[in-house]
Amino acid sequence: xxxxxxxxxxxxxxxxxxxxxxxxxxxxxxxxxxxxxxxxxxxxxxxxxxxxxxxxxxxxxxxxxxxxxxxxxxxxxxxxxxxxxxxxxxxxxxxxxxxxxxxxxxxxxxxxxxxxxxxxxxxxxxxxxxxxxxxxxxxxxxxxxxxxxxxxxxxxxxxxxxxxxxxxxxxxxxxxxxxxxxxxxxxxxxxxxxxxxxxxxxxxxxxxxxxxxxxxxxxxxxxxxxxxxxxxxxxxxxxxxxxxxxxxxxxxxxxxxxxxxxxxxxxxxxxxxxxxxxxxxxxxxxxxxxxxxxxxxxxxxxxxxxxxxxxxxxxxxxxxxxxxxxxxxxxxxxxxxxxxxxxxxxxxxxxxxxxxxxxxxxxxxxxxxxxxxxxxxxxxxxxxxxxxxxxxxxxxxxxxxxxxxxxxxxxxxxxxxxxxxxxxxxxxxxxxxxxxxxxxxxxxxxxxxxxxxxxxxxxxxxxxxxxxxxxxxxxxxxxxxxxxxxxxxxxxxxxxxxxxxxxxxxxxxxxxxxxxxxxxxxxxxxxxxxxxxxxxxxxxxxxxxxxxxxxxxxxxxxxxxxxxxxxxxxxxxxxxxx
Amino acid sequence: xxxxxxxxxxxxxxxxxxxxxxxxxxxxxxxxxxxxxxxxxxxxxxxxxxxxxxxxxxxxxxxxxxxxxxxxxxxxxxxxxxxxxxxxxxxxxxxxxxxxxxxxxxxxxxxxxxxxxxxxxxxxxxxxxxxxxxxxxxxxxxxxxxxxxxxxxxxxxxxxxxxxxxxxxxxxxxxxxxxxxxxxxxxxxxxxxxxxxxxxxxxxxxxxxxxxxxxxxxxxxxxxxxxxxxxxxxxxxxxxxxxxxxxxxxxxxxxxxxxxxxxxxxxxxxxxxxxxxxxxxxxxxxxxxxxxxxxxxxxxxxxxxxxxxxxxxxxxxxxxxxxxxxxxxxxxxxxxxxxxxxxxxxxxxxxxxxxxxxxx
Numbered sequence: 001x002x003x004x005x006x007x008x009x010x011x012x013x014x015x016x017x018x019x020x021x022x023x024x025x026x027x028x029x030x031x032x033x034x035x036x037x038x039x040x041x042x043x044x045x046x047x048x049x050x051x052x053x054x055x056x057x058x059x060x061x062x063x064x065x066x067x068x069x070x071x072x073x074x075x076x077x078x079x080x081x082x083x084x085x086x087x088x089x090x091x092x093x094x095x096x097x098x099x100x101x102x103x104x105x106x107x108x109x110x111x112x113x114x115x116x117x118x119x120x121x122x123x124x125x126x127x128x129x130x131x132x133x134x135x136x137x138x139x140x141x142x143x144x145x146x147x148x149x150x151x152x153x154x155x156x157x158x159x160x161x162x163x164x165x166x167x168x169x170x171x172x173x174x175x176x177x178x179x180x181x182x183x184x185x186x187x188x189x190x191x192x193x194x195x196x197x198x199x200x201x202x203x204x205x206x207x208x209x210x211x212x213x214x215x216x217x218x219x220x221x222x223x224x225x226x227x228x229x230x231x232x233x234x235x236x237x238x239x240x241x242x243x244x245x246x247x248x249x250x251x252x253x254x255x256x257x258x259x260x261x262x263x264x265x266x267x268x269x270x271x272x273x274x275x276x277x278x279x280x281x282x283x284x285x286x287x288x289x290x291x292x293x294x295x296x297x298x299x300x301x302x303x304x305x306x307x308x309x310x311x312x313x314x315x316x317x318x319x320x321x322x323x324x325x326x327x328x329x330x331x332x333x334x335x336x337x338x339x340x341x342x343x344x345x346x347x348x349x350x351x352x353x354x355x356x357x358x359x360x361x362x363x364x365x366x367x368x369x370x371x372x373x374x375x376x377x378x379x380x381x382x383x384x385x386x387x388x389x390x391x392x393x394x395x396x397x398x399x400x401x402x403x404x405x406x407x408x409x410x411x412x413x414x415x416x417x418x419x420x421x422x423x424x425x426x427x428x429x430x431x432x433x434x435x436x437x438x439x440x441x442x443x444x445x446x447x448x449x450x451x452x453x454x455x456x457x458x459x460x461x462x463x464x465x466x467x468x469x470x471x472x473x474x475x476x477x478x479x480x481x482x483x484x485x486x487x488x489x490x491x492x493x494x495x496x497x498x499x500x501x502x503x504x505x506x507x508x509x510x511x512x513x514x515x516x517x518x519x520x521x522x523x524x525x526x527x528x529x530x531x532x533x534x535x536x537x538x539x540x541x542x543x544x545x546x547x548x549x550x551x552x553x554x555x556x557x558x559x560x561x562x563x564x565x566x567x568x569x570x571x572x573x574x575x576x577x578x
Numbered sequence: 579x580x581x582x583x584x585x586x587x588x589x590x591x592x593x594x595x596x597x598x599x600x601x602x603x604x605x606x607x608x609x610x611x612x613x614x615x616x617x618x619x620x621x622x623x624x625x626x627x628x629x630x631x632x633x634x635x636x637x638x639x640x641x642x643x644x645x646x647x648x649x650x651x652x653x654x655x656x657x658x659x660x661x662x663x664x665x666x667x668x669x670x671x672x673x674x675x676x677x678x679x680x681x682x683x684x685x686x687x688x689x690x691x692x693x694x695x696x697x698x699x700x701x702x703x704x705x706x707x708x709x710x711x712x713x714x715x716x717x718x719x720x721x722x723x724x725x726x727x728x729x730x731x732x733x734x735x736x737x738x739x740x741x742x743x744x745x746x747x748x749x750x751x752x753x754x755x756x757x758x759x760x761x762x763x764x765x766x767x768x769x770x771x772x773x774x775x776x777x778x779x780x781x782x783x784x785x786x787x788x789x790x791x792x793x794x795x796x797x798x799x800x801x802x803x804x805x806x807x808x809x810x811x812x813x814x815x816x817x818x819x820x821x822x823x824x825x826x827x828x829x830x831x832x833x834x835x836x837x838x839x840x841x842x843x844x845x846x847x848x849x850x851x852x853x854x855x856x857x858x859x860x861x862x863x864x865x866x867x868x869x870x871x872x873x874x875x876x877x878x879x880x881x882x883x884x885x886x887x888x889x890x891x892x893x894x895x896x897x898x899x900x901x902x903x904x905x906x907x908x909x910x911x912x913x914x915x916x917x918x919x920x921x922x923x924x925x926x927x928x929x930x931x932x933x934x935x936x937x938x
Binding site: 019467469470472473474475476477478479480483487488491492 | 636638657658659660663664665667668669671672673674675684685688689732733736742
């Protein structure tokens, strides 16, 4: 049996090896994933389990300070996940099930948090609702302490609910309206239908949104740094352990403690929910979903969503207006000083570096995502499941851990001693000012690995919509794999490719948690600069950065639409009469 | 003696079980030869291994064992794009983002044929399929039948050594299917192109094929001309799969060198066919429904009409005869239509009786 299995594996390898180009690409991809994702992760794990590290686990897990931090982290995660999922559900429900005005507006507002650095929301919230907040003090006359769990939860939920919204909206639209009709036909009222049909069918989507939001919120570093106050969570403690205490071992141990829930959620997501997630998503829905006309439900939910939209608009207006005011909330005189500082002063370098590194990382992440999607979904590459898993770790693992892993692995050149040649450098020093390209390569690598998972997911989703026979037809007509990918597969998954590019660029421009460890005097990154400005209370400068950053991302998205195009050309064009 | 174009030599295919560890034998030691210009159909129920066999010929699956030989050359390990074959897919698999012209030209462009030659051949091929004027359209702007024609044109234009069909008509509605069937028939006869056709529709197989290969559970059950297979099936499975049949258990007695006789509903029948397993012992008589005729005749064995269904072109009866239910079909417009519950005499067309080995 063993021997036969071995033989069949050899045959599979040989079959895959029929196309040398595919083999070369697969090897390159695997090498990249190993170096950029697995190695840093392995380094963190091995440092935490070293002789120095292991006793720290005991110390941290039984120390009351750290216990509080762990509990804080979990409480925050659960609160954000619950509220964020609820808000996402609400937005999705209103879009799909209610016939109300301003739906398009609500949709766009819900997408806004994706393309902004998290500090923007946190800082604007301080300006609006903090101790001297424009609204809290100015309108209601209270000196509200926004710092801590309450402010943090609100800001994180507002920053992350978009994921839940898009996820649940997709599922709600995919639900076969015939199910609702069947329930109604059997005598169930709207509420009973919702409770017994809609909600159970959406349970996997709700669960997966909850878990995603949980992971995102406990991994988030920027908001707790700005808004946490005395409420300390693991991410901020890791940051302080590295930057403040310079204790890499302690940080590695804390990383592993943070990694546990993240990884558990990732595994649950991957092996449990994705399996339960086969709810009637085959084919297009037959009819139109029934709308709910009960006036209290309809207008009550409408007002609630409009209120949240108003809040988001208010926050973003604060960012933009704040960028033009002397001291936002205190001295509201119009000024260009902040933009002058960012564009002509210190910020210029950061802006140029961040944008150009993001521009380098974006196509790499986009193409890599599509290539891995192809390898995973279409090729006979042995171990393609493992490749998918390893790639997804790039986002499943909190950014702080990636950042520390990079410091651990790439702070010194990686060398090997070969027989004849002697010592050779395999990978030069990548991080820090003396690193390759002033540390820029490491930053680009982090941008790429943090963005590839999303491109991979949208790529595999798009591929699963395409009948493999279409690619087989191309091969049967004499085209090799490369030609088939270029002429058939890539054009057909172009919308997914575009989505991957947009995500990669927006993500790269706005990411902080991993980058904060890797930015150097030679390579300045905007998000780290924003953090710096916020920590020093220069909110105006921070807002100017954020405004420019949002502007750059929006321009880039427009450019990508023009360059890549969102249509495959396969859509049915309706002609008059036919 | 026609020359052998394609040969499968003891080909087997094992798949990993969905569960993980187990193995499923999809194709089990299949050997077959296909002559130049022949139209051969692989016919069988779903899961019989016919599609896997076709995909191994096309190169999309690698055989676990055995060899595939094209024009005397072993192509078992040749990549699918290097094989001189073209496959017509069940759902056409047209490239949705390309025009009809680009779809048909695709294979020729891959062969790096000069542009003006490509244009000429694409135009000819589209004209042949009655698709002139559609060059600029996209696949989703065509009807199902037109899409099927494009798929055919795309495969034919490359002039492959072998044309492969994977249930190409199963997505069409009944009327269109019959029409396309006859188009494929005349096209293949005209171009004389060696073809392997996979289907589970026996009428399609009968209408199109020079040779039918009946597959069951990964194995070849029988191979022959459509008429041979219908008239002289070798097993109950084949008899049942091709057309409909009544089976009656009986006992055979030898009465000469290659003549035998058996009892059928109280009558003694002498077998005449050479294709029958003529040996003493238990056997099964196959009676096609059209070989049974119902008459008002007291001298015949008497049965009772249990069900009568008027289908227009024929009347289908279920009659019980000595405790056995038999299906009879009458397509003679001149004959009397019997009512349910009526007593009738049942006549057999002797020549249409066929002996099968008994199955345990």
